[in-house]
Amino acid sequence: MTTTTPARDVAIVAFAHAAHSEASPGTTNGVEMLAPVFAECYEQSGLDRREIDFWCSGSSDYLAGRAFSFISAIEAIGATPSIQESHVEGDAAWALFEAWLTILSGHADTALVYGFGKASASADLDATMAAQLDPYTQSPLGPGRHQLAALQARAGLDAGMWSTDDLARIAARTHGIELAEVAAARAEADPLTAFDCPPVTDGACAVILAAGDRAKEIRTTPAWIAGLGQAIDSAELGARDLTASPSVREAARQATGGAELGPIDLAELHTPYSHQEIIVRRELGLGDNVRITPSGGSLAADPMFSAGLERIGYAAKAIYDGGARRTLGHASAGPLLQHNLVALLEGRG
Amino acid sequence: MNPANRPPVEAAVLGTGQTHHTSRRLDVSMAGLCREAIDAAMADARAGWDDIDAIIIGKAPDLFEGVMMPELMMADALGAAGKPLLRVHTAGSVGGSTAIAATAHVQSGRFRRVLAVSWEKQSESNAMWALSLPVPFAAPVGAGAGGHFAPHVRSYIETSGAPLDTGAKVVVKDRRAGARNPHAHLHQPDITVEQVMAGKMLWDPIRYDETCPSSDGASAIVIGDSVAAREAESAGRGVAWIHATSMRTEAGTYSGRNHRSPRAGRDAAAALWAEAGIDDPRAEIDVAEIYVPFSWFEPMWLENLGFCDAGDGWKLVAEGATAPDGDLPVNPSGGVLSSNPIGASGMLRFAEAARQVMGRADEHQIAGARRAFGHAYGGASQYFSMWVVGAEPNEAVASLRETQDQAL
Numbered sequence: 001m002t003t004t005t006p007a008r009d010v011a012i013v014a015f016a017h018a019a020h021s022e023a024s025p026g027t028t029n030g031v032e033m034l035a036p037v038f039a040e041c042y043e044q045s046g047l048d049r050r051e052i053d054f055w056c057s058g059s060s061d062y063l064a065g066r067a068f069s070f071i072s073a074i075e076a077i078g079a080t081p082s083i084q085e086s087h088v089e090g091d092a093a094w095a096l097f098e099a100w101l102t103i104l105s106g107h108a109d110t111a112l113v114y115g116f117g118k119a120s121a122s123a124d125l126d127a128t129m130a131a132q133l134d135p136y137t138q139s140p141l142g143p144g145r146h147q148l149a150a151l152q153a154r155a156g157l158d159a160g161m162w163s164t165d166d167l168a169r170i171a172a173r174t175h176g177i178e179l180a181e182v183a184a185a186r187a188e189a190d191p192l193t194a195f196d197c198p199p200v201t202d203g204a205c206a207v208i209l210a211a212g213d214r215a216k217e218i219r220t221t222p223a224w225i226a227g228l229g230q231a232i233d234s235a236e237l238g239a240r241d242l243t244a245s246p247s248v249r250e251a252a253r254q255a256t257g258g259a260e261l262g263p264i265d266l267a268e269l270h271t272p273y274s275h276q277e278i279i280v281r282r283e284l285g286l287g288d289n290v291r292i293t294p295s296g297g298s299l300a301a302d303p304m305f306s307a308g309l310e311r312i313g314y315a316a317k318a319i320y321d322g323g324a325r326r327t328l329g330h331a332s333a334g335p336l337l338q339h340n341l342v343a344l345l346e347g348r349g
Numbered sequence: 350m351n352p353a354n355r356p357p358v359e360a361a362v363l364g365t366g367q368t369h370h371t372s373r374r375l376d377v378s379m380a381g382l383c384r385e386a387i388d389a390a391m392a393d394a395r396a397g398w399d400d401i402d403a404i405i406i407g408k409a410p411d412l413f414e415g416v417m418m419p420e421l422m423m424a425d426a427l428g429a430a431g432k433p434l435l436r437v438h439t440a441g442s443v444g445g446s447t448a449i450a451a452t453a454h455v456q457s458g459r460f461r462r463v464l465a466v467s468w469e470k471q472s473e474s475n476a477m478w479a480l481s482l483p484v485p486f487a488a489p490v491g492a493g494a495g496g497h498f499a500p501h502v503r504s505y506i507e508t509s510g511a512p513l514d515t516g517a518k519v520v521v522k523d524r525r526a527g528a529r530n531p532h533a534h535l536h537q538p539d540i541t542v543e544q545v546m547a548g549k550m551l552w553d554p555i556r557y558d559e560t561c562p563s564s565d566g567a568s569a570i571v572i573g574d575s576v577a578a579r580e581a582e583s584a585g586r587g588v589a590w591i592h593a594t595s596m597r598t599e600a601g602t603y604s605g606r607n608h609r610s611p612r613a614g615r616d617a618a619a620a621l622w623a624e625a626g627i628d629d630p631r632a633e634i635d636v637a638e639i640y641v642p643f644s645w646f647e648p649m650w651l652e653n654l655g656f657c658d659a660g661d662g663w664k665l666v667a668e669g670a671t672a673p674d675g676d677l678p679v680n681p682s683g684g685v686l687s688s689n690p691i692g693a694s695g696m697l698r699f700a701e702a703a704r705q706v707m708g709r710a711d712e713h714q715i716a717g718a719r720r721a722f723g724h725a726y727g728g729a730s731q732y733f734s735m736w737v738v739g740a741e742p743n744e745a746v747a748s749l750r751e752t753q754d755q756a757l
Contacts, residue, residue: 061410074599082599084597098437105456132422
């Protein structure tokens with residue numbers, strides 16, 4: 001990787017997400033949730049649809065149950081006349097990565113990044129997500145998604161890296177309940193209880209990026225992207241140390257260029273299972289003084305394929321609405337924290 | 350957007366690789382298929398794994414192979430473990446969009462060398478089934494892509510007055526060209542216009558031979574920054590400097606839409622020619638690789654892209670202008686009509702354009718090619734991606750940068 005300082009500064013200047021829903025009305029890909037979210041971003045930024053130079057989205061054909069399911073999102077934009085646009089198959093946090101590079105490359109000054117997914121449309125979410133595994137040795141076994149996470153949680157317990165009490169404390173904080181209630185819960189996938197696992201959530205979210213002076217025109221304190229990095233680990237679950245996620249560390253290294261992470265006021269972590277918060281915190285070296293995922297994160301609501309972008313959106317909002325100076329947004333994709341992205345955001349002036 | 354915003358870093362194609370394309374590659378897995386193209390591209394670029402800073406993946410719907418986001422389970426085989434990976438999916442244009450996303454990685458100044466890979470292994474599943482799942486609030490065509498596009502072709506014939514054998518002439522040109530390309534799926538060196546016209550009518554006016562095959566195949570390219578490109582040139586290896594990239598998308602239907610020549614394609618081309626500093630594409634482009642899955646799209650896209658006036662595309666075909674020995678050779682590789690691994694087809698067009706200006710297009714090299722065009726489209730003719738590459742860096746950019754430097 002080259003160490004060239006980006007020629008342009010880019011900031012997040014707007015963020016909105018649809019109400020988290022157990023079962024939204026509408027068609028299987030959930031595009032109906034997008035138009036109100038776009039409208040809110042236009043209102044926050046004062047930008048018109050025609051002032052967006054680049055559009056980039058993230059979603060999943062398998063979740064929607066059909067090929068090219070993202071094409072109908074074009075109708076939600078109202079892409080007439082034509083727009084400069086791209087799409088990633090995966091969490092929209094990676095669409096943000098593509099949009100950031102497109103702005104740095106000079107092909108856009110503004111971008112709207114969005115993600116959407118309707119998990120409730122899947123008749124069998126376990127079977128859907130098992131299609132993400134190795135098709136020869138793992139998919140045919142049909143492991144449930146919570147059961148797979150339980151293997152990871154168990155590996156950490158066996159290695160003495162966390163205790164069931166540690167998991168309970170995370171679940172209690174996230175759900176705003178007493179430890180005793182978590183302790184009394186029956187196992188969903190031993191050692192995980194329902195409080196340690198993500199709910200099924202339909203959702204959509206969007207952020208607007210703007211470069212340099214455009215960002216300053218929109219916000220007094222834009223959430224400047226101080227660094228953005230991502231990396232993937234091996235898919236060989238049997239060969240990986242499941243209690244670690246080296247790609248979280250590598251993503252942070254890519255974001256900082258190898259420098260220290262520096263002081264962080266708040267970190268929004270995309271950790272759908274309670275024990276994963278411990279892994280990501282450890283990989284990032286986040287101390288006890290860092291507020292962790294005050295939005296509630298994926299244990300409270302897990303809008304698949306937009307949850308990662310939503311974490312970054314909340315980390316940005318903490319800067320321009322909440323007075324935080326330096327925040328971190330994290331997104332994850334693939335089974336058991338395989339693919340990770342880290343966004344470092346800062347307020348200036 | 351400020352048109353003076355030029356990429357802070359120049360990018361160039363350092364190497365390309367592709368598999369042989371055929372109906373069923375039963376001898377390799379998806380990972381094995383990709384690795385053939387990757388290894389060839391890395392060798393062509395003289396790059397080792399330590400040189401690669403990021404991997405960019407493109408393919409059409411995962412339902413074509415039956416693995417959800419297969420780049421995840423293939424992370425090791427793709428050389429991506431421990432590195433950044435991005436998966437692009439933009440309908441049939443995806444191979445082109447993937448090359449453009451990879452270009453943006455380098456142009457951003459964040460990455461020195463990146464590897465882009467795209468593929469389709471259609472034999473793993475049934476593409477017709479995958480494309481026939483019902484779309485809410487849309488009338489089912491139920492006849493695949495050919496059924497969707499046939500009315501647009503009929504409309505083109507009616508409005509342009511094109512002779513009815515125009516499509517057959519394109520087929521004969523491309524299949525004979527494909528016969529000289531060892532990677533091509535179909536090799537028909539002796540095919541004639543009479544044979545094509547005598548063939549079975551599938552979707553009037555599209556006959557059997559006027560359609561693309563279903564192929565297994567993969568394409569890979571290595572893109573580097575100007576430092577990497579100059580290193581290669583110093584070592585005597587030609588590179589393909591990326592002069593301009595362009596992507597446009599529009600709704601598949603709207604009132605007044607021109608389905609023969611969609612506005613998104615015209616907008617994308619206008620932006621591309623402007624960035625490349627090209628005023629007269631037909632005179633200034635030496636060779637074009639255009640996404641032509643059904644024969645009639647050659648004349649239709651020639652018009653849409655501004656290589657000629659509206660209604661004149663068929664005349665270029667009739668005159669032989671788009672033949673390998675014409676003044677604007679189109680698809681000397683044999684094009685999509687000779688090989689169609691869907692997710693890779695767009696990148697193949699981009700890579701074949703690069704091979705031409707690098708002087709490494711082997712049997713189908715167009716002599717003296719200095720500037721080439723690569724193109725892909727997808728969806729209901731609503732997704733477009735394209736680039737211009739040259740044997741030298743873009744003069745328009747160089748002179749603009751000089752002006753900017755003076756102003757500073």
